[in-house]
Amino acid sequence: MNAEILAVGTELLMGQIANTNAQYLSRRFAELGIDVYYHSVVGDNPRRLKDALIRALERSDIVITTGGLGPTKDDLTKETIAEALGLPLVVHQESLDYIKAFFSKLNRPMCENNVKQAYLPAGSKVVPNRNGTAPGCIVEQGGKVVIMLPGPPKEMIPMFDETVFPYFEGKTGHIIGSRLVKVFGMGESEVETRLMDLVEQQSNPTIAPYVGYGDISLRVTAKCRNRDEAEALIAPVVEKIRERLGACVYSDSGESMEEVVLKLLSEKGWTLSTAESCTGGMLASRLINIPGASRVFDRGFVTYSNAAKVQELGVSQKTLEAFGAVSRETAEEMATRLVERTKTNAGLAVTGIAGPDGGTPEKPVGLVYVAACLNGRTESLKLNLRGDRERIRTVSCLHALDLLRRMLLGIQ
């Protein structure tokens, strides 16, 4: 089976938003083992939408549309597709009741326009929408499947996950289980080399790598009859990946590096503080973006100026003068003094040159030192990073967190 993703919306053709829905759906279809050969985007124009639909049905088994299910007169996806398929639109009472209840909960009057959202092609299967007023639908006709979902990702994604994904599991007679293995501290080509035979030999489960901003994710996906069978197939492959990549695997359940570090600290009832120069609050910010971080994260310092490093952390003027603000000695002293002053169990420090200015031949842009102090022991790393300011800062944060993770786990 193969699928085509057809997005409808002039805002996409005007460049006001990126087609992230197509990316999400493509990933999920890959997990289902359904090939996606085409993405298409058309505007809110019935003629071009109809042409695109006919073309898509000629070349694909499944056509999934996003967008154009709103209440306005520009929203014509359902009307256009129903006409192209020769199906009348009929009211779906449950959806109409839901839309009415949706507005009364918000204490807002329902517009007459919203009634049209409850009309669906006759014989279609409804895809409920918990987060908005536009239901989606699934139409089967002549061996083809047409699925219509709304455009806003916050509505579309849960609708796909809760109704459309299980629909295809039911259709294909198998369910899909998957786990996301997260890797840091090893380059893309090294990961590929170490896993190449696994990736090539494995057909169930499959292993698909995604290269992120400084880290790599490996999606392990199994097709099975039930969840237990999926887990039984996936677990040994995850084990093999762990054997090949060692301590560079920081999660086998899709957690972010921040989540992993916060969890390790939380399990021991330990606290964390941060002292940042070039990352300038990004490290603290990433930690605090995890709900519940307050149990572990105590406080952070953005000591951008040398004076701040001395006054807030207690780094000695001597160290700064002898080695400079960007040095292993300063990084280690930042982490050590930080923990002393805040009486936290763990402290992380980052100092470096994120560019684009400020580099010298001895200390070029991308030179960053990270240090971690854990219960009295301090370790540090020297990094030479590539990329722009944003990338250097992001990857520095990951290295600092990873250093602490390794210390917490007793990994060299």
Added chain:
Amino acid sequence: MNAEILAVGTELLMGQIANTNAQYLSRRFAELGIDVYYHSVVGDNPRRLKDALIRALERSDIVITTGGLGPTKDDLTKETIAEALGLPLVVHQESLDYIKAFFSKLNRPMCENNVKQAYLPAGSKVVPNRNGTAPGCIVEQGGKVVIMLPGPPKEMIPMFDETVFPYFEGKTGHIIGSRLVKVFGMGESEVETRLMDLVEQQSNPTIAPYVGYGDISLRVTAKCRNRDEAEALIAPVVEKIRERLGACVYSDSGESMEEVVLKLLSEKGWTLSTAESCTGGMLASRLINIPGASRVFDRGFVTYSNAAKVQELGVSQKTLEAFGAVSRETAEEMATRLVERTKTNAGLAVTGIAGPDGGTPEKPVGLVYVAACLNGRTESLKLNLRGDRERIRTVSCLHALDLLRRMLLGIQ
């Protein structure tokens, strides 16, 4: 004239990346006054690429492809399109020399594969690539234009801006000037209402709104014979927008809120510090992401725990007990004490409940107070924000910066 954007790359169909190139190009074509009616994506598959190209040439005047110009055997865009157009590929000596120099500068040997990157369809106009080895090209045939650009945005965007955009300016006989007006503190519908007649009446320049994460951008675009004429057309429209939206316009040259605030402080030689609770370093991080921030930004505190607010900033235990950590009183005291302790000219403080947990009926998720202290005077704002943790934190940062901006400019 109308254009179609045809992206080539299996990584797009696998959902490994989003098609941000299509968004960028669509925006730029809108500025050129060229309509984009279709986006398409196909994989690294010559048959489907050829079909998509033929289809695109039937329905569009301009076809611009991204991707598939790399050195590997999967990269087949040029070969496939040249064949479809009946054009031989011929070596472009200047590009070959450039590729050779590119590798010798990196001290890496050039692969034989890279030679094929210097072959272009006969008669095509080369689009030089400053940031990679794959040149692009422009082919004119039978009144149609086919343009091929590489996939990586860091290569594609400068190539489009430096060669393709001026090419269309030359073709259309006019140049395009544009300015980005940035707006904060006014809702999307309010902005639309205030500008509706301008947006509808204006045909040159045009006004196109883009809704961001908490702020709104208005692109004012003029078609003219030269830059001076463009500026003469744009300036009065920007003036009208300023009249309608008042102090909510924080930049008329595309600057971010951080840039605007740092510039205002820098002009006076003033310094800035931050004290953050729920934003947790995000405010400092955004400021420090601006190159040159070090001239203004002195230091920041992430005082997530109450103890940290007392110990690091000197907020009184009494205030915390009487009003709670999330209160106007605590926010103002954070900002005032911060400036006293750091001896900076300006201080920004944020405290609030970013969720998803921690809300109560009296202090729900999304309740945030921001305060700014400027040379001894402290002002604050109470916010009730919607959205998830990330959005609440982001919008809080913008409000804090905007409060300081207004104080710096003496705007009520």
